[in-house]
Amino acid sequence: MKFTDLDLENFYRVLAPRPTIIVTTISPEGEVNAAPFSFTMPVSVQPPLIAVASVPSHHTYHNIEKTREMVVNIPSEDILQKLWITGEKFPKGVNELEKAGLTQMPSVKVSPPWIKESIAYMECKIDRTLECGDHNLVIGEVLKVGVRENAIKEGLLDVELTKPILHLGGKNFVVGDHHRTVD
């Protein structure tokens, strides 16, 4: 078996496909923001902590720094094209959920809304942030998890039913064993 070197700047492309989330936040003025992220992972069970790495110039990060809350939404295949729209560059104050035609639902523990079309969502308060190269690491403490009815089967996510979206890179995604691209 022969191996070749990959450019270091593309190292993360072999750590794929990655679970993809939509993070919803709110500005101090009350403007809702949404954006997709695939640099994410659980980092602690007790307390329940989740990490997301964000470029510091993203509106998501600005909102997180100021309001210290976020909701992590888990999307399914049926909203892949809408997820892509939430990732487009809009001016500050534009609600990407409205642009994408996604439905915002009131959260219980935090101010940002959760997305009705999600498989599941986690309401989080920010535990800490950390500068990390060209991204900032955001650690959120999960305060509440909502899961769509029937999405969990015998304690595990029913992936055949929920069809979570995994990111390969750019416009390329994986759902089940299918490669999917967005327009």
Ligand SMILES: Cc1cc2nc3c(=O)[nH]c(=O)nc-3n(C[C@H](O)[C@H](O)[C@H](O)COP(=O)(O)O)c2cc1C
């Ligand atoms: C599938 C996908 C995954 C992404 N993952 C990340 C990520 O992990 N970290 C990041 O900083 N940006 C990521 N982005 C880019 C942001 O979502 C994008 O720049 C977005 O416009 C930021 O929006 P905001 O300025 O409203 O926060 C991703 C984009 C897509 C489409």
